[in-house]
Amino acid sequence: MRTSGEYGSSITIKGKTPVPGFDFNANNTFGIAVTASASYNMTSDRYGAVSVTLPVSIRISEPLVLLANFGHSHDQFSNTSSTNWGAAFEFNLKPLGFEKLTLIGETFGNDRERDPRAQLGFRFTPASKIDLDLIYGHRLTGQADNWLTAGMTLRF
Template sequence: MGFKAGRTGLAAACAAMTWLAAQAAHAANGAYAVDAADISEVGSCKVESWMSAATNTDFSAVANPSCVVDPFRPIELSLNTNRARSDGDWSTTAAPKAKTNFVPTAIGRWGFSAYAGGSFDAATGENLSAFAVIPATFRLSETMRINLNGGWLWDRTVDRHYLTYGIGFDWKFTDTLQWTIEAYGQAGASEIASVVQPRFQSGVRYRPNEIFSIDLIYGRNITGENSNWITLGTTIRFPAPGAQPEHRRTGHL
């Protein structure tokens, strides 16, 4: 009985830590997990926030402010803060991240960027994870794009390294509505099978203007816990002074 209880406790701890590591790399594209290669214009800022609830009672509330600065090249700096409940236990994490674009996206060709960061326990200051990702985007048209992500994740709580991956498709099918579907995950050794099983999300974004958008997303196994999720997210944007509206500047979604 003691051995079984010990294994159950270890599995719960691993699941909770994997939750934290996964959420550190999350917010790649708002509440979506697969990032696009683009970054915003220098001087612009935004605040992304979302709440996610799972059928197993897990819960997450995230705020992710970011701004683009130019110390030597355009770099998007963000700080993901996450208040989460996993397997009945609450935690608060903070995950700083820096992203820069190397090859701009354009219709009919690939664009590339890179981002890296880590996550910390906000209560203890313990470093929980480190990660680095290469997002690539191929624009099929002004309203459709494919995003590919490949990267590395170090879960320091169990000292394990994972290969991370993701593929997503965005389609802006009206002037104000965009549909996204994505699959992603992490490959490596784990005592919990669902941690290394693929994850899935699909949702619709309503963006009535350049400033505000709202997302409604359904997900499956999105943090490695093998449950169904519903996510409601918002984004508020603050354009750089004198900048053109984003859709006019880029010509696409």
């Protein structure tokens, strides 16, 4: 994480639940959910940001899912709020012989900044309810920021 030119670290906790009648896992072709997240800045030892997002998932084919999201966030450090957007894909590499590996990519931004970001990486699924992500990110315009994200998802 980079804040005011300084590098730091943060931890984010995120919850997600499907909108009743639009559970992507149940109908397997289209889904809408609600997510909420809160971040904690480990460098400054305080709460950082909260967000609420509506993600939409559409299965195009067996290995390919397209995703879009729209949401709102508030950053306590700058005391600013923003409207967020994103578009992504998930391509399961099972047809290529890598059953537990998925290529993931996304672009995202918000209404307060004119420099969208992009990320590309892999998701490893060692068990049906566990995902491990390793993602490289880059700011597309403006300051040439790069980052590496490691993530874990547990579903229950």
